[in-house]
Every structure is written in C-alpha cells, then in structure tokens.
Amino acid sequence: MTRAKRGEMTIEQLIARYSEIGVAQDRALLENLVGQFNRLYDEALAVEDELERREGDQRRALLALYGHANWQVRLNAAQATRPIAPQAARQMIEEIAKSQHFPQAGHAGMALYAMDRGIYKPN
Numbered sequence: 001m002t003r004a005k006r007g008e009m010t011i012e013q014l015i016a017r018y019s020e021i022g023v024a025q026d027r028a029l030l031e032n033l034v035g036q037f038n039r040l041y042d043e044a045l046a047v048e049d050e051l052e053r054r055e056g057d058q059r060r061a062l063l064a065l066y067g068h069a070n071w072q073v074r075l076n077a078a079q080a081t082r083p084i085a086p087q088a089a090r091q092m093i094e095e096i097a098k099s100q101h102f103p104q105a106g107h108a109g110m111a112l113y114a115m116d117r118g119i120y121k122p123n
Contacts, residue, residue: 006050011061018047019065022073029072029103048080059084066092071104079111083122090115 006014021044028037051058063085065077078092093115096108114120 006046009050011051011054011058014047014051014058015061015064018044018062018076019068019070019073021047022065022068022076023070025076026070026072026104044076044080057084063088071096071099071101075104075108078108082115082120086122 009017021040025037025040025044028034028040048059048062051061059080062077062081065073066088068074068077074092075096078089078096082089090112093108093111097105097112099105111120
C-alpha cells in the first residue's frame with residue numbers, strides 16, 4: 001500500500017489494517033514464511049508512521065488493540081505505543097511474556113530485556 005493511500009485512510013481504517021497485518025504476521029511466523037513476515041513488518045511500520053504523522057500523534061489509537069484476540073496484534077500494538085504510553089505498553093509486554101504463548105512471549109521477553117538494559121530507546 002502506498003503512502004498516498006494510507007494518507008487517505010481514516011484512523012479507524014488504519015487501525016483495522018494494522019490488526020490485519022498482525023494476524024497475517026502471526027500466520028507467517030507459524031508457517032516460517034520469513035520473507036512474508038518481513039514485508040508485513042515493513043507495512044506495519046508504515047501504518048505506525050502514518051498514525052504518528054497525524055495531528056496529535058494518533059498512535060494512541062493502537063491502545064485499543066491491547067485487547068485483541070491475536071497475540072501478535074497485541075505485541076505489535078504494545079511495541080508501537082512504547083514512546084507515547086510507556087507504562088501501559090510495558091504492562092502489556094509483561095502480560096505477553098508471562099502468557100507463554102510463543103513465539104510472541106519470547107519476543108516480549110526480549111523487548112523487556114532491551115527496555116531494562118537501556119538498549120531500547122523510544123523515539
């Protein structure tokens with residue numbers, strides 16, 4: 001999807017697309033489709049960038065995905081909201097790590113490691 005098309009989407013449409021991307025990433029992970037996962041990762045980042053560009057930094061809308069049924073969607077949303085809602089994001093990442101729902105629990109554990117050691121620096 002082009003930047004121009006993302007620019008025409010409503011925030012609700014961007015959040016829905018972000019959710020779809022996360023579900024597709026989960027499938028790609030489970031099927032070991034690394035190339036597909038990477039393309040989806042880039043698309044998720046593009047949606048995050050579009051939300052950030054919107055007036056008032058609309059990444060906050062991703063907080064609604066913390067309750068999503070899919071663990072990858074939750075993880076993506078938590079990681080994307082660390083700069084704007086660090087306490088809520090950390091709490092969600094901790095919940096994912098404790099869930100033992102792999103591979104997302106492993107990714108969440110590594111995110112906590114990076115946060116605790118100052119490796120991760122929010123932008």
